[in-house]
Amino acid sequence: MSDQRPLRFALYEQASVGCGGAPSLWTHPSDDRLGVNSLDRWRSTAIVAEQANLEAMFFADVLGLYDIYRGSASAAVEWAVEAPANDPFVYVAALSALTERLAFVVTASTTYEHPFSLARRFATLDHLSKGRIGWNIVTSYLESAARNFGLDAMLDPQDRYRRADEFMEVVYKLLEGSWADDAVVADRERRVYADGGRVRPVDHAGQDFRVAGPAVTSPSPQRTPVLFQAGWSPRGQQFAAAHAEVVLLPKKDPTEIRRGLDNIRQLAQAAGRAPEDLKSMALARVITAPTASLAQAKYDDLQANYHLEAQLVSYAGDTGIDLSRYADDEPLTTQSQGLSSYVQKSGAGQAPLTARDLRERFARVTRGSDLLFIGTPDDIADQMRDHASASGLDGYMLNPLTSPGTLEDFAEQVVPALAARGLYDTDPKNGTLRSRLRDDRSDRLPSASAAGSYRFS
Numbered sequence: 341m342s343d344q345r346p347l348r349f350a351l352y353e354q355a356s357v358g359c360g361g362a363p364s365l366w367t368h369p370s371d372d373r374l375g376v377n378s379l380d381r382w383r384s385t386a387i388v389a390e391q392a393n394l395e396a397m398f399f400a401d402v403l404g405l406y407d408i409y410r411g412s413a414s415a416a417v418e419w420a421v422e423a424p425a426n427d428p429f430v431y432v433a434a435l436s437a438l439t440e441r442l443a444f445v446v447t448a449s450t451t452y453e454h455p456f457s458l459a460r461r462f463a464t465l466d467h468l469s470k471g472r473i474g475w476n477i478v479t480s481y482l483e484s485a486a487r488n489f490g491l492d493a494m495l496d497p498q499d500r501y502r503r504a505d506e507f508m509e510v511v512y513k514l515l516e517g518s519w520a521d522d523a524v525v526a527d528r529e530r531r532v533y534a535d536g537g538r539v540r541p542v543d544h545a546g547q548d549f550r551v552a553g554p555a556v557t558s559p560s561p562q563r564t565p566v567l568f569q570a571g572w573s574p575r576g577q578q579f580a581a582a583h584a585e586v587v588l589l590p591k592k593d594p595t596e597i598r599r600g601l602d603n604i605r606q607l608a609q610a611a612g613r614a615p616e617d618l619k620s621m622a623l624a625r626v627i628t629a630p631t632a633s634l635a636q637a638k639y640d641d642l643q644a645n646y647h648l649e650a651q652l653v654s655y656a657g658d659t660g661i662d663l664s665r666y667a668d669d670e671p672l673t674t675q676s677q678g679l680s681s682y683v684q685k686s687g688a689g690q691a692p693l694t695a696r697d698l699r700e701r702f703a704r705v706t707r708g709s710d711l712l713f714i715g716t717p718d719d720i721a722d723q724m725r726d727h728a729s730a731s732g733l734d735g736y737m738l739n740p741l742t743s744p745g746t747l748e749d750f751a752e753q754v755v756p757a758l759a760a761r762g763l764y765d766t767d768p769k770n771g772t773l774r775s776r777l778r779d780d781r782s783d784r785l786p787s788a789s790a791a792g793s794y795r796f797s
């Protein structure tokens with residue numbers, strides 16, 4: 341038995357045919373993602389996740405089509421790269437009614453939402469789901485999304501994060517500060533629903549938002565939904581340190597992950613937060629079968645249904661770099677500091693990547709930069725234990741390669757192998773999402789958090 345605590349697992353999803361990270365695999369004959377518009381299909385997935393005792397089903401989201409590759413959205417809709425993009429809030433409202441214990445994390449953008457309406461929507465979902473809700477806070481990265489919301493171009497990263505910080509302040513004021521814990525009296529005899537003196541305006545006036553308040557929703561089980569965030573730039577890490585309860589990572593190198601997490605935890609501590617209030621999960625792919633050669637055969641079968649062009653569409657949308665415009669030997673360039681890691685070879689010399697390097701990398705299901713666990717269930721459990729102990733990660737978010745497929749394999753084969761090592765909590769999850777994640781089992785954000793100072797007192 342390991343002395344390590346059980347790892348935490350969530351399912352990465354998107355209300356789309358082409359889920360991020362594996363865009364063309366919906367073409368696999370066993371995949372049913374073409375049923376994106378069928379609630380039955382999503383219910384089946386959620387039930388498997390619930391029965392497997394996953395921490396949460398996570399919904400990524402984008403607010404525009406990927407239209408960088410060849411200068412239009414044609415290839416993105418042909419390959420269903422993060423398309424269509426249905427509204428994850430509507431899925432989660434329905435799925436939380438069709439499940440009893442599974443928690444859900446919804447992606448919502450601080451750049452294109454308004455904090456008053458978003459706080460209201462989250463509070464309502466938190467009530468109806470009995471506190472099974474988290475929020476993946478994003479600042480959004482597509483120019484196409486900016487154009488859908490009346491802007492000519494994206495805000496620059498500094499402005500996006502400044503706005504995001506103010507957005508959070510407004511949400512905390514509304515959800516944590518405008519109704520006292522005991523405001524709702526619900527007394528039919530006295531004819532009092534809520535004590536008017538225990539509900540107060542927020543009167544927020546800042547650079548981006550003016551919100552009078554109070555919130556129009558009553559206090560929900562968690563108040564603020566559990567906060568997930570995936571910033572990895574210096575500014576993104578600063579934001580995570582200020583707000584995130586679960587940090588998500590797109591990285592695989594354990595040393596790099598540990599360095600980043602240490603930095604975020606130090607910043608969080610400097611802001612007065614307890615370092616253990618920040619959990620972390622990395623996006624991971626899992627390919628497993630009872631023997632190593634069957635696992636390799638599964639990999640080969642995925643590879644046979646894998647299409648380079650869909651990857652290039654995805655890469656172009658993520659980075660703004662359109663490889664259709666590059667000759668094979670041409671080195672990639674970007675003006676953006678944030679994107680420099682996408683165009684430099686890692687390791688000695690830091691030579692720029694050429695278009696050929698990337699085409700070769702993206703021709704493989706695992707794309708070089710992705711965290712992949714492949715092998716028998718025992719191999720995978722051992723690999724995860726070693727990776728988590730080297731990186732300091734709390735767990736992994738499973739990126740479905742095929743659906744059904746990846747989740748079912750994990751639930752049926754890998755969970756028992758993890759459980760045998762003490763690395764999986766098989767007790768049914770109960771209570772609010774936050775109470776499951778926190779050592780003190782609290783439903784609420786701690787007073788030593790960015791939200792704490794806005795509480796009604």
Ligand SMILES: Cc1cc2nc3c(=O)[nH]c(=O)nc-3n(C[C@H](O)[C@H](O)[C@H](O)COP(=O)(O)O)c2cc1C
Nearest residue numbers: 400401447478480570571572573576588589590623
């Ligand atoms: C696991 C994971 C999931 C993400 N999901 C989304 C998403 O659904 N929508 C989105 O706009 N960005 C998403 N992102 C991007 C992040 O919000 C963030 O912009 C990115 O990690 C770059 O960090 P930076 O903003 O600090 O540069 C995700 C990133 C990761 C690692």
